[in-house]
Amino acid sequence: MRTIVALLVATTLTAATLTTFRGRASEIPQADRRSGSTFMSPQTQAMQNDDTSNPGMLWVLDGNALWAKKTGIADRACMDCHGDARQSMRGVATKYPAFDEALARPVDLEQRVNLCRVNHQQASPLAYESRDLLALTALIGNQSRGLPIAPGADPRLAPFVAKGRELFMRRQGQLNLGCTNCHDDNWDKRLAGSAVTQAHPTGYPLYRLEWQGLGSLQRRLRNCMVGMRAQPYEADAPETVALELFLMSRAQGMPIETPAVRP
């Protein structure tokens, strides 16, 4: 509890400094864009880069087992339609969130897995942040490791990217901060001892040492929003997907690291 209070005080002070001295909201030049992993200590980088010390690989391992497991009324496994994930899922995660024809809006990877479960396996959707959903998205994300992020090619996504951008720029919460105030304007600074970073979602779902577990980009977004004392979006809210989509388009061309490790 004491840590939380101290952290809040620190956050308030820093936020006051941010709002007083840094009013601009400019985008990061292409040449200065960096993955969150470059802000980490060499030890944490080594942990991410070695598959036998990266704890995220435990979820990938689980994902492999789930991929082959028959489920639902249809009694089908992911593998029965998609075959070997190593081939069929290669590059898939680089294009998410992607436009869904039936829903006429973008869906993120978590929602895609659940749509597949409901429509094709006739199984119940997996809960957000459940071990199974994280395992499957980690497995799918892992197949795109090293490939450049390439979302938003579909012109129908344009209004959603614009919406996400607007949300990223908008000040909100009791501290009256927008995402941009930290992640565009002050990414080279520190917040209570931690690097602010540039908010490029290159490695989700990722293993956060603070969480002692794997978490999705949505969880990370909620984390940030609670930090600026704003009301986090609901798990299924269109705002969340719009923000995810904007963040991915902002990180266009950067290689996927899933499952990444972060402090």
Next chain:
Amino acid sequence: MASALINVPVTAKRGDVIEIKTLISHVMETGFRHTMTGAVIPRNIVTDFSCRYNGVEVFRAELFSAFSANPFIAFFTTATESGTFEFRWSGDNGFIETASASITVA
């Protein structure tokens, strides 16, 4: 769904000092935390880890509440002969997980 990741060199020269890395999936609940209503969350941790090299124990560790989730244990041993490393984790609530890896010593 318990699972383990093991990293043992596939081959080594006789007398080489080799590093062995292990990672096990486990929540490592400390037993010191409480729920919202004040009830203690019971301890659930891995308490023992051991490694046998062709049946001979070469490494053993006792684990306690301060270990983080998904314990990563790395250690060194000397490659003496070709054979198998057998790993065993045991803990609260009857938790047992085993894994093995083989090595060729030239």
